[in-house]
Amino acid sequence: MKYISETENSEKLAGPAFTTEAGSVSAVPWLPILMYHRVVDGLEGSNPYNLSISLDRFEMQLRYLADRAYRGLTLEELAGKLDSGDKMPARSVVITFDDGYKDTFTHAFPILQEYGFTATVFLVSGHIGESSSWDAGKTDASPLMDRSEIFEMARHGIDFGSHSRTHTSLPALTRDEARNEVAQSKTELEQLMGRKINAFAYPFGGATPWLQDIVRDAGYSVACGIDQRRHDRFNLSRVDAAAYTGALRWRLNVTGTKHRLRQSPLIRRLKSALTAIG
Numbered sequence: 001m002k003y004i005s006e007t008e009n010s011e012k013l014a015g016p017a018f019t020t021e022a023g024s025v026s027a028v029p030w031l032p033i034l035m036y037h038r039v040v041d042g043l044e045g046s047n048p049y050n051l052s053i054s055l056d057r058f059e060m061q062l063r064y065l066a067d068r069a070y071r072g073l074t075l076e077e078l079a080g081k082l083d084s085g086d087k088m089p090a091r092s093v094v095i096t097f098d099d100g101y102k103d104t105f106t107h108a109f110p111i112l113q114e115y116g117f118t119a120t121v122f123l124v125s126g127h128i129g130e131s132s133s134w135d136a137g138k139t140d141a142s143p144l145m146d147r148s149e150i151f152e153m154a155r156h157g158i159d160f161g162s163h164s165r166t167h168t169s170l171p172a173l174t175r176d177e178a179r180n181e182v183a184q185s186k187t188e189l190e191q192l193m194g195r196k197i198n199a200f201a202y203p204f205g206g207a208t209p210w211l212q213d214i215v216r217d218a219g220y221s222v223a224c225g226i227d228q229r230r231h232d233r234f235n236l237s238r239v240d241a242a243a244y245t246g247a248l249r250w251r252l253n254v255t256g257t258k259h260r261l262r263q264s265p266l267i268r269r270l271k272s273a274l275t276a277i278g
């Protein structure tokens, strides 16, 4: 019965608005876009920035989605739906991986295949086959996927996007430098993959309005940020899936319940009243 009530929810309640390139706004049902980084064997000690999720937890989350008949969309498919204005199929989910860690291939890919989900992986074009030097200082640098691993995943329907050339914080750059990170990585990945690269993810989530313009002008069709109140085409909100180790919070996030509560005028009034009281 749980299954039916969730289906009714997702169809009756309008989700966040998608702003199209033309500026028109169309409400679509809540669409969870999940963000992962590393998938590791065991998770011991600290986990800075929720960078890692254990293999067990990752499998549990995909099983939850598969059991409830969620269907995976790539960001390219999502962009196509936004262009055509077609309704998003009920129970769609977009699964994304940032950085292109080697364990996306060794650990996540087999589970994605087992449960029949596709995904979009954001690669750092200047560091393919190397290590995540940008993690140094927070945690150890980890190995990244090499070309043959990327090609193997692509052969099985995994989609790839850009996560810049060097994984630097883009808002700190000049516009020319940022343009180089955004546009050059697209060119490099297109040469590598022999196909168009349509999706971008902002390193560290930094997505100022001028950066969003640069991403759009570089020819991308969508871009992902981090958790926000709404989906904008060039700053899509993502659920930080590795942060949800408890079943209830995971459920609230993935089904959009948390998002609907955030949009609720009553909750908003309550929040601002509480802020006013201090």
Ligand SMILES: [Zn+2]
Pocket: 098, 099, 163, 167, 203, 204
């Ligand atoms: Zn990253």
